[in-house]
Amino acid sequence: MQALIETLVKLQTIELDRARLSQELRALPAEITQAEAALTASERQSAEASAALNREDSLRTRLEREIDAHRQKAARFRAQLDSVTTPAQAAAIEHEIQFESAEADRLENDEYASLERTETQEAALAQARARVELLAAELDGVRTRVAARQQELAAELRAFDAGREAVRAALDPDWLARFDRIAAARNGTGIARAENQQCTGCRMGVRPQTWNQLREGELLACDSCSRLLYWDPALAPASKAPQPEAEAPFGPGAGRAVRRPRQAGA
Ligand SMILES: [Zn+2]
16 A cells, blocks of 8 residues: 555656646747737837838928928019019018018928927937847847757656656556546646645545544545545655645545555555
């Protein structure tokens, strides 16, 4: 019985470690996706800053054309002043000159404001481009690190698989099937240590008689969580214990003896 317990505990450790490695392996691509998303976002910011600069550029080209047109009109009106014959004509032309000059001045102010915006946008673009470079380098780093870790994990998993197969082969098939069934339903823990008259898998109490049987080295089942239950005086309380699950209390914990698939001495 002691050998069976030890083999089951060993199998559980392997299965849990293996599951942890598999989970880490599955989580790795997300790191790349995240770094890619950050880079894409900063590239978009850079493109937006660049587009804003282009818009200001086009705006100023248009403004300059319009300013020129107003200035030219004003100059033409000024030339007409020489040939006016009445004060009313002169006043009308003066009015036109004033209007064209005022329009040119107003548009020049717009152009100045655009230049000021451009200064800010150029700084934003420089910042965005620096960030793109930084994030691109970071993405390269993440890809390299993830690829290396993937290889490491794959190698570790292969090593685990070899050890796992050996341990599973050493187990009685009925016990193995039973362990697998419980483990599948209990986050990978098919066997739990009893400690202080409690199942460390679900934290429910075991009744005194069960506790006594456990202390005599029997392999029982927890009435609350169905995990195989054993007691090991050699294990310190702080050693690897299955994580407790939140489960509804199950009356006064009354352990029931496991019906052994056969009188396996193991
Ligand atoms: Zn339990």
